[in-house]
Amino acid sequence: MAEEKGRVCVTGGTGFLGSWIIKRLLEDGYSVNTTVRADPAERKRDLSFLTNLPNASERLQFFNADLSNPESFSTAIEGCVGIFHTASPIDFAVSEPEEVVTKRTVDGALGILKACVHSKTVKRVIYTSSGSAVSFTGKDKQVLDESDWSDVDLFRTVKPFGWSYGVSKTLAEKAVLQFGEQHGLDVVTLVLPFIVGRFICPKLPDSIEKALVLVLGTNFEPYSTHHISFIFLCLLIEIDLNNFEI
Ligand SMILES: NC(=O)c1ccc[n+]([C@@H]2O[C@H](COP(=O)([O-])OP(=O)(O)OC[C@H]3O[C@@H](n4cnc5c(N)ncnc54)[C@H](OP(=O)(O)O)[C@@H]3O)[C@@H](O)[C@H]2O)c1
Numbered sequence: 679m680a681e682e683k684g685r686v687c688v689t690g691g692t693g694f695l696g697s698w699i700i701k702r703l704l705e706d707g708y709s710v711n712t713t714v715r716a717d718p719a720e721r722k723r724d725l726s727f728l729t730n731l732p733n734a735s736e737r738l739q740f741f742n743a744d745l746s747n748p749e750s751f752s753t754a755i756e757g758c759v760g761i762f763h764t765a766s767p768i769d770f771a772v773s774e775p776e777e778v779v780t781k782r783t784v785d786g787a788l789g790i791l792k793a794c795v796h797s798k799t800v801k802r803v804i805y806t807s808s809g810s811a812v813s814f815t816g817k818d819k820q821v822l823d824e825s826d827w828s829d830v831d832l833f834r835t836v837k838p839f840g841w842s843y844g845v846s847k848t849l850a851e852k853a854v855l856q857f858g859e860q861h862g863l864d865v866v867t868l869v870l871p872f873i874v875g876r877f878i879c880p881k882l883p884d885s886i887e888k889a890l891v892l893v894l895g896t897n898f899e900p901y902s903t904h905h906i907s908f909i910f911l912c913l914l915i916e917i918d919l920n921n922f923e924i
Contacts, residue, residue, distance in 0.1 A: 685709040687758040689743070689751065689790065690765030691728060694873070694883035695806060699762050701878060704733040711754045713743035713765065727880055745782045748789020755793040755800065763790050764806045766850075768843060768884055776834070776842035783846035784853050791857045791865070802864040807851040809871045810844035827852070 686703050690696040691712030703710050717723050728734060741754035745765060755761060765786070767779050787805065794800035814828035828848045833841045851867050858865030874889045 683707040683709075684759035685711060685757055687711045687713070687751075687755050687761040689713045689754075689761070689763045691740070692723070692725070692879060692881075693764055694877050694879055694885065696762070696764040697728060697877070697879045699764065700728060700738065701731050704731055704737055709737040709739075711739050711741055711758060713741050713751060713754045715744045715765075716742055724880070727878055731878075745786025745789075748785050749793075751786075751790045752793040752796065755790065755797050757799055758797065759799060760802045760804070761790065761794060761800055762804045762806070763787060763854075766806070767846065770840040770843055770884065770888075772840075772842045774842075776845055779842050780846040780849055783850045787850045787854050788857055791854060791861070791863060795861050795863055800863070802866060803854070803858070805851065805854045805865060805867045807867045807869050808843075808847040809869060810840065811848040811851045812869055814838065814844055 683706065686708045688696050688699050688703070688710055689712070691700055692714055696712065700710050700712055712728070714723060714725065725740065728738060728740075731738065741751075743750040743754055743765075745767065767774075767782055769779055791803060794803055811828055812822050812826045814833055815822070815826055816829050816832045819826065828844055830845050830848055833845050833848075838844075851869075854865050855867060857863065872889065873883075873885050875886075877883050877886065
């Protein structure tokens with residue numbers, strides 16, 4: 679198997695971002711190891727949206743891994759030159775205790791970074807953080823930079839919509855940056871805003887569902903009409919409505 683550009687690991691390959699990243703990496707000539715967690719109902723997962731991607735049959739491999747078992751990612755990372763760590767519990771409804779979600783997010787990320795160091799082949803780690811890790815400061819600041827972090831205690835006290843996700847992303851980003859510095863690992867964190875657009879995964883991504891709240895009539899509290907109008911405009915431009923499976 680030709681691996682001219684090297685092999686890259688993408689965690690959370692079934693997700694909105696993960697699946698796009700896999701598609702682009704395959705198009706760009708990389709080989710990809712992606713991690714997928716087992717279906718909770720133990721059904722066989724339909725991964726045809728990934729296996730049917732151009733070049734997938736020659737260059738895409740699947741591995742089972744779960745953030746609840748941080749060591750489970752090591753086989754997928756072995757021999758890779760880089761990693762996109764996108765897998766994350768996204769539980770806006772706070773159906774699990776915050777400490778559980780945070781521990782899974784932080785320990786999972788650190789397990790992945792340890793496997794990267796151990797591999798001796800990984801040159802760079804890209805971690806998808808979130809605007810929620812910087813925006814909930816409690817201060818009236820219009821421009822935020824690397825020195826700004828969301829206030830975890832404030833999250834836990836005020837409990838705004840999606841607060842436990844915000845706590846988990848804030849603490850995970852801090853942890854991965856600190857680990858990178860301590861171990862000389864090149865860790866890049868992307869502070870992503872709300873993402874909308876076309877998707878290639880079969881499940882309607884959470885962020886798109888939230889953006890389409892006015893269209894779908896689903897119950898969702900936090901965004902202003904102004905914000906939603908802007909997102910809706912983006913969707914009109916970007917989304918292929920035939921792609922819907924709700
Ligand atoms: N989309 C946005 O607007 C947005 C904004 C800011 C930041 N982000 C960040 O971008 C990344 C990707 O987001 P997304 O929108 O692509 O989310 P997504 O579509 O919900 O994908 C999340 C992925 O994480 C996997 N995952 C969840 N819990 C896991 C666990 N315990 N072990 C292993 N894998 C697990 C999911 O697997 P299953 O298929 O098994 O559920 C799925 O593949 C996340 O880190 C998120 O925090 C996204």
